[in-house]
Amino acid sequence: MAGHATKEIDAKTLWGGKISPFSTSYGKLMMWFFLVSDALTFGGLLVSYGFTRHDYLGSWPIGEETFNSMPFLGSGYPLLYVALMTFILIVSSVTMVLAVEAGHRMDKKGVIKWMIATIIGGFFFVGSQAWEWSHFIHGSKFGKVELADGSLAIVKGTFGEIENFRVEEAGSHHKKGDVITEDLMHEYQHAVALGHVENGFIHLHDGSKAKIAKKANEDLQLVVKEKGGKYAIGSVIEGDEAIAMYEGIVNSGEAGRVVYGANLQQNEYGPQQYGQFFFFITGFHGFHVFSGVIINIIILFGVLRGVYHKRGHYEMVEKTGLYWHFVDLVWVFVFTFFYLV
Amino acid sequence: MERDDIIEYSLDAHHSEEAGVKIRKKIIFVTVLLTVITIVEVVLGALIKQDSAAWPVVKWSFIIMTLFKAGYIVLVFMHLGDERKALKYSILVPYFIFIIYLIFILLVEGTAVGETLRIYGS
Numbered sequence: 001m002a003g004h005a006t007k008e009i010d011a012k013t014l015w016g017g018k019i020s021p022f023s024t025s026y027g028k029l030m031m032w033f034f035l036v037s038d039a040l041t042f043g044g045l046l047v048s049y050g051f052t053r054h055d056y057l058g059s060w061p062i063g064e065e066t067f068n069s070m071p072f073l074g075s076g077y078p079l080l081y082v083a084l085m086t087f088i089l090i091v092s093s094v095t096m097v098l099a100v101e102a103g104h105r106m107d108k109k110g111v112i113k114w115m116i117a118t119i120i121g122g123f124f125f126v127g128s129q130a131w132e133w134s135h136f137i138h139g140s141k142f143g144k145v146e147l148a149d150g151s152l153a154i155v156k157g158t159f160g161e162i163e164n165f166r167v168e169e170a171g172s173h174h175k176k177g178d179v180i181t182e183d184l185m186h187e188y189q190h191a192v193a194l195g196h197v198e199n200g201f202i203h204l205h206d207g208s209k210a211k212i213a214k215k216a217n218e219d220l221q222l223v224v225k226e227k228g229g230k231y232a233i234g235s236v237i238e239g240d241e242a243i244a245m246y247e248g249i250v251n252s253g254e255a256g257r258v259v260y261g262a263n264l265q266q267n268e269y270g271p272q273q274y275g276q277f278f279f280f281i282t283g284f285h286g287f288h289v290f291s292g293v294i295i296n297i298i299i300l301f302g303v304l305r306g307v308y309h310k311r312g313h314y315e316m317v318e319k320t321g322l323y324w325h326f327v328d329l330v331w332v333f334v335f336t337f338f339y340l341v
Numbered sequence: 342m343e344r345d346d347i348i349e350y351s352l353d354a355h356h357s358e359e360a361g362v363k364i365r366k367k368i369i370f371v372t373v374l375l376t377v378i379t380i381v382e383v384v385l386g387a388l389i390k391q392d393s394a395a396w397p398v399v400k401w402s403f404i405i406m407t408l409f410k411a412g413y414i415v416l417v418f419m420h421l422g423d424e425r426k427a428l429k430y431s432i433l434v435p436y437f438i439f440i441i442y443l444i445f446i447l448l449v450e451g452t453a454v455g456e457t458l459r460i461y462g463s
Contacts, residue, residue, distance in 0.1 A: 021427055022425050054448050094418075098365070
């Protein structure tokens with residue numbers, strides 16, 4: 001790569017401001033400076049995440065407990081899906097570096113092949129992130145509960161399946177004796193969150209009241225995440241006591257005692273800021289990946305049309321490559337500080 | 342249009358077939374390394390819980406492994422290792438000075454704010 005040492009440069013060029021002290025073209029240098037500023041933005045986001053985390057200490061959610069699901073397979077796979085996403089992004093970074101390498105050999109076919117592979121990897125990653133967001137927003141079957149003393153606890157265990165709702169009092173839509181079997185989980189969680197479930201009965205939207213046929217929950221554990229009056233952070237309530245407590249809260253008919261999933265106001269995993277940081281950091285990174293894919297596609301068209309081949313070098317591919325590797329680099333840090341530590 | 346007042350640095354980056362074989366070998370090596378580190382991280386994360394005595398060691402090894410990965414990505418994939426020293430350090434030094442300062446000051450401050458809120462109520 002060290003071609004510059006062999007070039008004769010006359011004094012006028014050398015001192016006239018036409019030679020770069022970095023032996024790099026203007027475009028590449030500017031890309032580097034842009035990346036430094038962008039790295040500071042991400043650094044700022046991650047450090048402010050660290051600030052908030054140190055603020056909460058014990059009550060902060062743990063990555064491998066929050067993110068333990070796989071598409072189609074359910075839960076019980078701590079961090080595997082995120083690791084898979086990380087792997088996909090690393091591989092797409094590798095295909096990008098191979099495209100750059102092919103460009104250095106003026107191998108147009110190689111550049112096209114590897115850039116297409118990179119774009120596919122990028123789409124896979126963005127899709128995975130969409131799934132992860134959707135999963136995070138919808139949340140678990142149990143949700144987070146507010147105990148009698150005001151503590152907040154997350155719930156672990158086996159959820160007893162809901163079989164049906166049998167209408168006992170007619171409303172504007174359902175008649176007495178109707179058996180509802182569709183969309184049960186969604187209706188149930190919605191009603192619990194609003195306090196519309198009372199002593200095994202659910203009040204539906206149309207004003208009807210139905211009896212819930214549901215298998216019993218098993219092996220419940222309530223892990224206290226935010227302190228109220230009685231329970232300390234981290235204390236675990238188990239066994240029959242946990243079941244009685246959880247059923248009591250779900251069937252209390254009080255609104256706001258159970259939180260499912262996540263939005264910007266509240267989430268079932270931990271403090272409010274946890275959800276906000278999740279959406280902001282992974283969202284900002286996802287936006288970078290998405291724009292990276294778009295830029296890659298634009299450059300791919302340039303390669304296909306032979307623009308860079310005519311120019312005599314594939315530096316545009318190298319520049320977009322820098323951006324793409326940067327996106328991978330940021331994810332390595334997000335993976336560690338948001339998910340692992 | 343040819344311009345003789347501009348030095349075309351991008352042409353210096355060209356290399357031959359044989360050099361390409363060597364570079365690709367290095368790329369594959371780094372790929373395997375990054376993958377292995379990621380797998381080790383996930384396995385450690387799944388095996389060792391955050392309340393265990395070994396956690397602080399694991400946490401710091403995560404951070405060190407991350408810096409390793411980052412170093413390989415920046416120096417090999419982004420070719421910063423092959424650039425001139427002047428470029429390398431004008432990218433790395435300002436960033437590190439600023440970010441280390443920021444990390445230090447905000448984590449200390451975060452702990453202090455948390456302590457204060459616990460003592461005096463929020």
